[in-house]
Amino acid sequence: FFPNHLKIAIKECLISSIQQFTFVQRLSDRFITFFSPYVEIKISQYDGYQYNHAFASIETYLGEKATHKAKHLRASQVKESKDLVLKRDDTRTRDEYKGVNVWWEIETDSEGFRTYKLTFHRRSRDIVTDSYMKHIFEEGKLIDAKNKKMKLYTNNPSSSWGPNKTALWRCIDFEHPASFDTVAMDSKKKEEILNDLAAFSNGKEYYKKIGKAWKRGYLLYGPPGTGKSTMIAAMANLLNYSIYDVELTAIKDNSELRKLLIGTASKSIIVIEDIDCSLDPTGQRSFKKKKKKKKRFLMSWKKEKDKDQEEGKEENKSFVTLSGLLNFIDGIWSACGQERIIVFTTNHLAKLDPALIRRGRMDMHIELSYCTFEAFKILAKNYLDLDTHPLYTKIESLLKETKIAPADVAENLMKKKSEIDADGSLNDLIDALEGKNAQKATVDESSEKHGIKRFNPFRNLF
Ligand SMILES: Nc1ncnc2c1ncn2[C@@H]1O[C@H](COP(=O)(O)OP(=O)(O)OP(=O)(O)O)[C@@H](O)[C@H]1O
Numbered sequence: 001f002f003p004n005h006l007k008i009a010i011k012e013c014l015i016s017s018i019q020q021f022t023f024v025q026r027l028s029d030r031f032i033t034f035f036s037p038y039v040e041i042k043i044s045q046y047d048g049y050q051y052n053h054a055f056a057s058i059e060t061y062l063g064e065k066a067t068h069k070a071k072h073l074r075a076s077q078v079k080e081s082k083d084l085v086l087k088r089d090d091t092r093t094r095d096e097y098k099g100v101n102v103w104w105e106i107e108t109d110s111e112g113f114r115t116y117k118l119t120f121h122r123r124s125r126d127i128v129t130d131s132y133m134k135h136i137f138e139e140g141k142l143i144d145a146k147n148k149k150m151k152l153y154t155n156n157p158s159s160s161w162g163p164n165k166t167a168l169w170r171c172i173d174f175e176h177p178a179s180f181d182t183v184a185m186d187s188k189k190k191e192e193i194l195n196d197l198a199a200f201s202n203g204k205e206y207y208k209k210i211g212k213a214w215k216r217g218y219l220l221y222g223p224p225g226t227g228k229s230t231m232i233a234a235m236a237n238l239l240n241y242s243i244y245d246v247e248l249t250a251i252k253d254n255s256e257l258r259k260l261l262i263g264t265a266s267k268s269i270i271v272i273e274d275i276d277c278s279l280d281p282t283g284q285r286s287f288k289k290k291k292k293k294k295k296r297f298l299m300s301w302k303k304e305k306d307k308d309q310e311e312g313k314e315e316n317k318s319f320v321t322l323s324g325l326l327n328f329i330d331g332i333w334s335a336c337g338q339e340r341i342i343v344f345t346t347n348h349l350a351k352l353d354p355a356l357i358r359r360g361r362m363d364m365h366i367e368l369s370y371c372t373f374e375a376f377k378i379l380a381k382n383y384l385d386l387d388t389h390p391l392y393t394k395i396e397s398l399l400k401e402t403k404i405a406p407a408d409v410a411e412n413l414m415k416k417k418s419e420i421d422a423d424g425s426l427n428d429l430i431d432a433l434e435g436k437n438a439q440k441a442t443v444d445e446s447s448e449k450h451g452i453k454r455f456n457p458f459r460n461l462f
């Protein structure tokens with residue numbers, strides 16, 4: 001209907017008016033901002049992959065503030081034994097600090113990222129940026145420490161991380177009853193560990209002074225059922241730290257491992273269980289030095305890996321290598337955040353690459369071993385509330401001759417009826433030690449030989 005040149009002219013005219021409009025709008029925005037007496041600061045939930053701890057402190061602080069005035073509240077119970085915690089649930093909050101008014105607003109973008117926007121008058125810029133922000137972070141931390149819910153995290157497979165990387169970890173509340181009082185082990189060793197943990201958790205200034213990252217590594221080793229996982233739970237309860245249980249088989253490569261570990265919060269214990277079974281053996285540094293037999297094993301492992309890749313099954317295997325892990329421990333680990341503990345566990349210390357266990361990498365090596373008489377007495381106190389018993393002498397001499405894991409002792413001491421029957425339980429234990437309960441002993445021996453894992457208290461919670 002219109003001639004072509006007219007159509008083009010109309011189109012150009014439209015484009016130029018849109019451009020002019022946007023230009024005018026931009027100009028007017030700048031104009032308003034320039035003359036507006038208000039200043040805005042934005043604090044996002046994530047800074048790249050890393051969680052922004054400032055965001056968490058603000059959220060806690062605002063959540064807790066002036067709940068008696070708020071119209072929208074959220075209630076939660078931090079621990080069963082504690083009272084309900086009420087939090088504000090408004091998207092806009094006004095706050096007052098040393099006579100200065102500020103306004104907080106929460107925004108959520110299309111990807112689900114949240115950002116806090118703080119608005120205040122520019123004449124209060126100094127007081128807000130210097131002391132108000134500091135006040136919020138400190139208050140937030142204090143409230144967090146008071147109400148802290150311990151969490152147990154486990155990593156999601158990278159296929160379900162999502163575009164905004166907020167789903168690296170999934171978590172549940174951590175409520176494990178283990179404590180150092182109930183861990184059965186040599187009392188001297190226990191005290192040494194307790195002192196080490198106390199020195200670590202109170203060591204902020206000390207670590208700063210000596211120029212070392214505020215981190216500590218523990219290697220727990222020993223046969224199945226000797227209390228390695230229980231000790232990790234006891235450590236978490238003692239320090240009020242959350243646990244990140246790293247499932248290496250769900251991690252495809254070293255770079256995924258890095259992203260995951262950088263995404264952990266401070267005041268946490270990062271756990272890698274059964275480190276000897278979890279690493280990609282083709283990436284071990286000492287590969288060249290290994291004997292023929294080991295080479296043959298690696299070749300078959302490689303073949304299997306290639307086959308899995310062809311069949312699209314590679315997501316079931318982890319290609320995290322020892323060097324990847326070492327790089328992390330030595331490098332990024334020191335640079336990312338503070339106040340973290342890393343724990344490796346293994347049933348076979350001898351199978352570990354010396355590079356992994358050399359001093360300086362894992363700060364403390366803790367052996368958890370078969371049940372001694374001293375450990376038995378702790379278990380008997382826990383399970384039967386006994387301090388002594390005529391059968392103790394017999395049990396003491398039997399324990400010297402027999403290797404039995406504390407888990408098996410504990411199982412024999414568990415009450416089997418509604419009432420505790422100390423005599424019955426101790427006799428059951430004596431039977432087990434004398435080999436009358438032979439079936440149990442063989443099951444455990446074979447599970448150790450074939451690397452069969454017993455109940456994992458962390459993973460079984462999911
Ligand atoms: N030293 C111990 N003190 C107290 N309880 C223990 C101890 N060792 C084992 N137990 C009991 O046995 C159960 C299994 O122990 P745990 O899972 O901690 O063993 P583990 O060393 O982690 O074994 P694995 O090598 O198979 O992972 C625990 O639930 C706990 O009740």
Ligand SMILES: [Mg+2]
Nearest residue numbers: 228229273456
């Ligand atoms: Mg374990």
